[in-house]
Amino acid sequence: xxxxxxxxxxxxxxxxxxxxxxxxxxxxxxxxxxxxxxxxxxxxxxxxxxxxxxxxxxxxxxxxxxxxxxxxxxxxxxxxxxxxxxxxxxxxxxxxxxxxxxxxxxxxxxxxxxx
Numbered sequence: 094x095x096x097x098x099x100x101x102x103x104x105x106x107x108x109x110x111x112x113x114x115x116x117x118x119x120x121x122x123x124x125x126x127x128x129x130x131x132x133x134x135x136x137x138x139x140x141x142x143x144x145x146x147x148x149x150x151x152x153x154x155x156x157x158x159x160x161x162x163x164x165x166x167x168x169x170x171x172x173x174x175x176x177x178x179x180x181x182x183x184x185x186x187x188x189x190x191x192x193x194x195x196x197x198x199x200x201x202x203x204x205x206x207x208x
Contacts, residue, residue, distance in 0.1 A: 166189075
């Protein structure tokens with residue numbers, strides 16, 4: 094049985110490239126599924142019939158690419174600070190021309206430390 098911590102990790106880390114593969118297999122699996130479904134990573138690693146079977150069971154709908162980006166935007170446009178350090182800030186850049194990415198280098202260089 095998968096524990097709450099594993100489910101939380103899978104949910105929280107699937108937008109943070111490189112980390113999930115070092116976590117429990119379920120966490121890595123969720124990320125691999127998202128990467129295939131949304132980004133097309135390893136698309137050619139699956140046959141046409143395998144992809145067709147998945148889409149038949151879980152239809153993508155019309156305009157999937159544009160609609161999922163819109164859905165992402167709706168999910169965190171009211172809390173843009175939560176996108177720092179994830180791929181989600183790309184969505185805000187696309188949908189909100191006034192959004193300014195948080196820049197790690199600027200945070201470091203402008204910290205209160207003299208050196």
